[in-house]
Amino acid sequence: MARRKAPEELSVEELRRLLVEKRRGARKERLDTFRRTGRVISVESDFNSQTHQSAPTVDTTETSDSASEPVPVNPRRKLMDRILLGVEVLAVVGFIGVLLIGFGMLRTLNTEVASALKPETVTPTPLVMAVVLPSGHVPPDAQGNTRPNEIEIPDHLRPMVQSLANIPIPTAAPDQAIRIQIPSINIDAPIVQGDGWEQLKKGVGQYVGSPDPGQDGNVVLSAHNDVYGEIFRYLDRLTPGDEVIIYTQQRQYTYIVDRTVLVEPTAVEVMASTGSPTVTLISCYPYLVDKQRIVVFARLQN
Numbered sequence: 001m002a003r004r005k006a007p008e009e010l011s012v013e014e015l016r017r018l019l020v021e022k023r024r025g026a027r028k029e030r031l032d033t034f035r036r037t038g039r040v041i042s043v044e045s046d047f048n049s050q051t052h053q054s055a056p057t058v059d060t061t062e063t064s065d066s067a068s069e070p071v072p073v074n075p076r077r078k079l080m081d082r083i084l085l086g087v088e089v090l091a092v093v094g095f096i097g098v099l100l101i102g103f104g105m106l107r108t109l110n111t112e113v114a115s116a117l118k119p120e121t122v123t124p125t126p127l128v129m130a131v132v133l134p135s136g137h138v139p140p141d142a143q144g145n146t147r148p149n150e151i152e153i154p155d156h157l158r159p160m161v162q163s164l165a166n167i168p169i170p171t172a173a174p175d176q177a178i179r180i181q182i183p184s185i186n187i188d189a190p191i192v193q194g195d196g197w198e199q200l201k202k203g204v205g206q207y208v209g210s211p212d213p214g215q216d217g218n219v220v221l222s223a224h225n226d227v228y229g230e231i232f233r234y235l236d237r238l239t240p241g242d243e244v245i246i247y248t249q250q251r252q253y254t255y256i257v258d259r260t261v262l263v264e265p266t267a268v269e270v271m272a273s274t275g276s277p278t279v280t281l282i283s284c285y286p287y288l289v290d291k292q293r294i295v296v297f298a299r300l301q302n
Contacts, residue, residue, distance in 0.1 A: 134195035134222040152265040175212040179247040185234040222282040232283035255298035
């Protein structure tokens with residue numbers, strides 16, 4: 001048996017070989033440990049199949065000990081990351097704000113365009129403002145003769161009344177009022193357009209320019225109380241809650257009496273337009289005296 005040499009007796013080449021042998025042994029032990037713990041995969045070498053030697057492939061877990069060591073964080077980098085995060089948040093908020101403003105502007109633009117393209121509903125307006133309330137006349141004589149009461153007209157306004165004597169009468173339309181019924185005082189009469197002297201001989205006259213029944217505004221109707229059928233003779237008997245029914249060619253509208261007042265012939269403000277559907281009934285008063293006007297206001301039901 002060969003005597004084992006002491007380390008000082010070995011040559012440099014032998015020492016190098018011994019060191020390599022020890023490194024291989026240590027490496028083999030480490031690989032065996034990795035195999036038992038599942039941290040290494042053995043792969044057969046294609047070009048060395050005759051010797052059946054296996055070449056171990058070490059998983060990256062071998063270096064996991066060094067990778068698991070905490071990496072010191074640079075405070076400056078941490079600050080920059082926070083600044084960038086804040087910039088990104090502000091950018092997102094700004095983008096959302098721009099979208100909301102854009103949607104608002106688009107909605108406003110669409111509304112303006114729709115308003116520009118939508119035809120406006122024409123609201124009937126009086127061609128002229130009345131000087132005195134309609135239906136004025138002198139009391140009839142024994143034979144029933146009567147005439148317009150020109151004394152009611154202020155002197156400085158008489159030329160205006162004469163110039164407006166021939167106001168054009170609106171042409172017939174399906175929405176115009178054609179008949180009125182007031183059950184509580186047994187009124188059932190035709191409605192004609194215009195409230196001049198000749199029109200009131202035919203029935204109840206509608207003031208030219210007042211709206212059609214059912215529309216927003218004031219439908220002004222007048223008739224005589226003691227001549228030409230005495231249609232509005234008993235307006236003073238109406239009480240709040242009574243019905244006034246106005247017909248068109250298409251449907252009927254029911255108005256409810258609200259109140260009754262007595263005014264002077266020049267109180268033309270009772271004919272003013274209103275913001276809701278109303279009807280105003282006007283006639284001379286008292287019966288066979290005709291120095292004032294009785295005015296009944298009613299509002300559209302529902």
